[in-house]
Amino acid sequence: MRMIDLRSDTATRPTPAMREAMARAEVGDDVLGEDPTVRDLEEETARIVGKEAALFVSSGTMGNQLAIATQTRPGDEVVGGEGAHPVLYESAAGAALSGVQFQVAGRGGFFNADDLEASVQPPQYWHPRTSLVALENTHNRAGGRVWPAQMAVAVAERAHALGLSVHLDGARIWNGSVASGIDVATMCLPFDTVSVCFSKGLGAPVGSAFCGSRAAVEQARRFRKRWGGGMRQVGILAAGALYALAHHRARLADDHANARALAEGLAKTQRARVEVQGVETNIVNIDVQASAQAVSAKARTMGVLLQATGPSRLRAVTHLDVSRTDIETAVELLGRAISSARGE
Ligand SMILES: Cc1ncc(COP(=O)(O)O)c(C=O)c1O
Secondary structure, three states: OOOEEOOOOOOOOOOHHHHHHHHOOOOOOHHHOOOHHHHHHHHHHHHHHOOOEEEEEOOHHHHHHHHHHHHOOOOEEEEEEOOOHHHHOOOOHHHHHHOOEEEEEOEOOEOOHHHHHHHOOOOOOOOOEEEEEEEEOOEOOOOOEOOOHHHHHHHHHHHHHOOOEEEEEEOOHHHHHHHHOOOHHHHHOOOOEEEEEOOOOOOOOOOEEEEEOHHHHHHHHHHHHHOOOOOOOOHHHHHHHHHHHHHOOOOHHHHHHHHHHHHHHHHOOOOEEOOHHHOOOOEEEEEEOOOHHHHHHHHHHHOEEOEEEEOOEEEEEOOOOOOHHHHHHHHHHHHHHHHHHOOO
């Protein structure tokens, strides 16, 4: 049975054309700075993001952790929104690798400049020193919502006025840009450092980038090596990412339309609640009057994979390998899965 995989936009397989580009990639030893395809990818990413330099890294987690390592000292505090990736989903790497702790600002993933200021510690030596603020755009746990542009600018300005550095976890900044119509560089402008992922909506098999000033990237290069992330003929992977940047950005609008169609279909389903207006990009949160685990298990037997993210909440994510027909099938099957799972 072919599965319709809505668990994450990381589930994509490289397309034949992407595989072809990867197979043809010119390579060299990237630890020695001699991989031409990696250099091309880093230059192209820095250009799109609007920063001086970029560093190809293995994952979004490494990108975020490089931001923390380069902009904090052990014992510092990092402010992030509720449900932020480095706070919840990076195996406590901030504590383990950089010796920082986290403070959550606002509710629901977003926060304004006053929320930020309220979460910054007073200067007495017995408090942790707040040194970095991280925003996530689009916000995964908040259902792929895009940060209101003015609010992001105001938070970054206040952070700088308070002497803090500002990082953007832009794993899905490509989706945010397509949805808002604002170009990626403008969205990244208020931030000192930015991490972006090629392996989510863009459909590359592996890879992310850490972007910032040339000095920040050179400092990050040392951490990447220290953490075992110095890769050799990695141009094969960089070629997939370059292909994705060139060919898979504009089509994200299709994923967004598919997510909206899924949300609208499920909103009509009994015992399911979806905030259709909140579906701005490719992520749909579905609240069900049933056990989310039971719905997910039932859906799996019918050929639809999605994640239970709470006792009664499921998450579905659209991507390159999900067509409009798949969405229509998924709406029908999920409707049945929800009604049959309800008393369990
Ligand atoms: C918002 C966000 N940031 C960072 C990451 C980490 O990416 P990776 O899985 O490549 O470490 C993810 C992964 O899903 C994410 O959703």
